Amino acid sequence: MFMGEYSHTIDAKGRLIIPSRFRDELGDTFVVTKGLDGCLFAYTNEEWKHFEEKLQAIPVSNQKGRRFARYFLAGATLCEVDKQGRILIPANLRAAAGLEKDVVLAGVGDRVEIWDKNNWAEANTYDDMDEIAANMEGLGI
Numbered sequence: 001m002f003m004g005e006y007s008h009t010i011d012a013k014g015r016l017i018i019p020s021r022f023r024d025e026l027g028d029t030f031v032v033t034k035g036l037d038g039c040l041f042a043y044t045n046e047e048w049k050h051f052e053e054k055l056q057a058i059p060v061s062n063q064k065g066r067r068f069a070r071y072f073l074a075g076a077t078l079c080e081v082d083k084q085g086r087i088l089i090p091a092n093l094r095a096a097a098g099l100e101k102d103v104v105l106a107g108v109g110d111r112v113e114i115w116d117k118n119n120w121a122e123a124n125t126y127d128d129m130d131e132i133a134a135n136m137e138g139l140g141i
Helices: 020-026 045-056 063-074 093-097 117-123 129-139
Strands: 002-009 015-017 027-035 040-043 075-082 086-088 102-109 111-118
Touching: 002 015, 015 129, 020 075, 027 045, 027 063, 027 093, 040 093, 045 063, 063 111, 075 086, 093 111, 102 117, 111 117
Parallel strands: none
Antiparallel strands: 002 102, 015 086, 027 040, 027 075, 040 111, 102 111
């Protein structure tokens, strides 16, 4: 399970250091794809396989399902950690998440989210946490 929040910078070539705590779980190669809320999702190969199977189980006749699967699968890339603990994030994924320099990597259970630092700050204000918590009851939390 991934948890924690780490700040790093992405260099001009699109290389990003993966915190050692995350590297230990992600392994030497893992999948990065467009995420929701304006970030990227990073999955272990095993977790990606489970997610991919769920996407492939969506009936091809379901238009929203096709769009949902396309969103995640078309942008996905296999990333390899180099000797300095970095990965290269392709330009299309950097653009999709607005990654330029300051980045936040957040462990969120089954995945790591990769955010532009400013977008992370905007998206993660918790002024309405009581309201959010009340809505979680319906999800069994």
